Structure formats: structure tokens, C-alpha cells
Amino acid sequence: QVQLVESGGGVVQPGRSLRLSCAASGFTFSSYGMQWVRQGPGKGLEWVAVIWYDGGNYYADSVKGRFTISRDNSRNTLYLQMNSLRAEDTAVYYCARISGGDSGSYFDYWGRGNLVTVSS
Amino acid sequence: DIQMTQSPSTLSASVGDRVTITCRASQSISSWLAWYQQKPGKAPKVMIYKASSLESGVPSRFSGSGSGTEFTLTISSLQPDDFATYYCQQYHSSWTFGQGTKVEIK
8 A cells, every 4th residue: 555654854943954754655656746745833734845757846935945855766765855944844744646647636645744843 | 826715714513414615716727626634633635636536435425516716525414524624725737725624513
């Protein structure tokens, strides 16, 4: 079965960096686009970044220039490098798989999430 | 950017009620809309995709309709497991979520 397991979260000071990982299993990782989505405390869902199966990527304006999404298909792992972190980046970060086929690019599987807290 | 607006923000209902949540897009998104259910402390789960297609394993009491800019999620007979927050999401151009609708016990 499809599994996505995030790791790497924690407490970090403003201005510092953190890297999240998402280990994928149960499907051919290299064939799917992958996403990061975040949810601030008590808030709604916010799309963060996408990386397609061919490595093309795209970011939300709120993280552009600070965050970098990448993937290692040999390790079946998705990454999110977060630099220059701000208090407003505090959130649970989810990785999610983009569905395949002609039903469009909705998110069909999600990880359980990983909390990132930016605080001095 | 495409904005998604859900209504209501909170909905109080009883078991067995028919429940409808509305989602409006700031511009046409054809049928590129999904609905997700999220329970406290858990990841979202897709319920409906392409506006009206039921995700595998989702109970048939859930249905979706609409196209263009107006969409609805309907639960025909609310069950105890359905009390949760529901989000719409457009995936016509990038991805945007609505602000969520919390379905709570009346």
C-alpha cells in the first residue's frame, strides 16, 4: 500500500534552516509528481511546492526564493529545504502524491505530517 | 491566482441530516475540483475529485456536483464518522484550497 512518511521537523530559530524528508513506498515513486502542503496552527491548508516526475518544480509566492523542493528517485524520497525561516512558516508540513491519469492533479495520498516550529 | 470561497464556515447538524457545502471559484476551473475531509490531528483525505467522481472507498452518501465556478459537496445522511472539516481545492491552475467548513454536532 502507498505510504508517505515525513521526518526532519522540529523547533528552529528565525532565520535558520531546516530540511524535511518524505520517504515513499508502495508505488513507483519516479513516475509521480509530489507536493508539499502546510497547515498553520488552527488554520487551513496551504499549497507550498510541487516537483514533477521529470524534476520540474514550482513554488507558492510565500516561499519562493527561500524553500527548495527536490527528489531522489533512487532513495524514493522527497525533500523540502527551508531557508531563512520565519515565524509564519510555523506549521504541520504534509507531503502528498499527485494522482496520475486523466482525472487531473489532485492529491490522492498524504503523509501524516511533520511539525515545524519557528521560534526564538 | 484563483481564490476559493467556501460556505458556510461552520455547519451544525444532526446524525441523519442532509448536508450541503458550497465552494465558489474566482474564475472558471471547469471540473478541476476536489473535496477533502480532515479530522483533528490527521492528514486530509480525498473524498471527491473532478467535481463529481467518488474516490475509491468513500461511502456513496458523499456526492459532488458543479462546474465552472460553483460547486457543492452533499452528504445525503450524516453519520457520526462524518463530523470533520471539509476543504475544496481547485487544480485548474496551480492549487488553491478553500478556507474549510467545519461540520459539527448540533
